[in-house]
Amino acid sequence: MNCIIIDDETAARAIVSQLCTQVPDLDVIEEFDNAIDAIKFLNQQNIDVVFLDIHMPGFTGVDFVQTLKNPPKIVLTTSDTNFAIEAYEYEAIVDYLVKPITMERFEKSVQKIKNTTVRPASKTGEATSDTGEDLYINIDRRLIKLKMNEIQLIEAKGDYIEVKTDTESYRVHNTLKKIKEKLPEKTFLQIHRSYIINFTKIIDIEDNSVLIEKNVVPISRSNRPELMRRLNLL
Amino acid sequence: MEECPNLSYVQTLAAGDTDFEQRFIQIIKEEFPDEATLYLSHIRHDEPRAAAEIVHKLKHKFNILSMEKAYAFAVEYEEQLQIGDMKHDLDFRKILDTITRYLKTI
DSSP, X not given: OEEEEEOSOHXXXXXXXXXXXXXXXXXXXXXXXXXXXXXXXXXXXXXXXXXXXXXXXXXXXXXXXXHOSSOOEEEEEESOGGGHHHHTTXXXXXXXXESSOOHHHHHHHHHHHHHOOOOOOOOGGGOSOOTTOEEEEEETTEEXXXXXXXXXXXXXXXXXXXXXXXXXXXEESSOHHHHHHHSOTTTEEEEETTEEEEGGGEEEEOSSEEEETTEEEEOOTTTHHHHHHHSOOO | OOOOOOSHHHHHHHXXXXXXXXXXXXXXXXXXXXXHHHHHXXXXXXXXXXXXXXXXXXXXXXXXXXXXXXXXXXXXXHHHHHTTOOTTHHHHHHHHHHHHHXXXXX
């Protein structure tokens, strides 16, 4: 199994790392002093286990768990015992280690990791209601939470995308293809190579464009049939 | 009686790995003074909630140095700081002083 360690304290990371070295088949791939860098890493790497500190400044361990769509198995490491009940509300969290972690307790945790199967999170397109879901975008090392139902459209602009919500507009270094994977298929539709729209925000449609709030968005010829199929036409 | 810090947890964790033991002691020696200084600064500037954040980190060091009573005290003190109560600052400083002295000996 491979794992990463997330803790803002060097000493705490060193402890978990040392514990990992004493367990066969558990390799520490990377250590992070903040959750945001770890999320970026997890977007590119498959990891079996995350040892995660809850209490971190800014973006906490809980924020981390809530952000990941398909999280690996997570073992919380913390000094606070009073978070245990809440922790088990998240299916990805398989264990909860109270600092200072002993070898004996750590070994039990590793057994628990091996014996636990985490059910993958349901795909967004299969959700019955998408309105409660959130999307996090990374701007200047801050993860900003957007409600799916507040996103109007997303426009590709070179190496960036512009996410327009009901109240704000955000410029994010990402691609339309990547963000499309994160959006619920039921609500969002790509209608042009540079545009994804929130289907529920359409005000009206003309031949080659849709109106979303004050934005006129072009419809490409190839995407038009799918748009028409999804419309509840009289 | 004043509680004495020790390295029994660190040595158990090291399980004979002296390289780790030395590296870890070095980490504590570097992190602890910075955190203690930051704590004092927050208290000096009347920033109890910011001080609570540092106490949260420091109490972990108490645990690592097998100071169970100091840890229990820090847990309560952290909660007090969260509501703006800094009256146990002097008691907390005594623990910091004890550890500062100890770290000079290892």
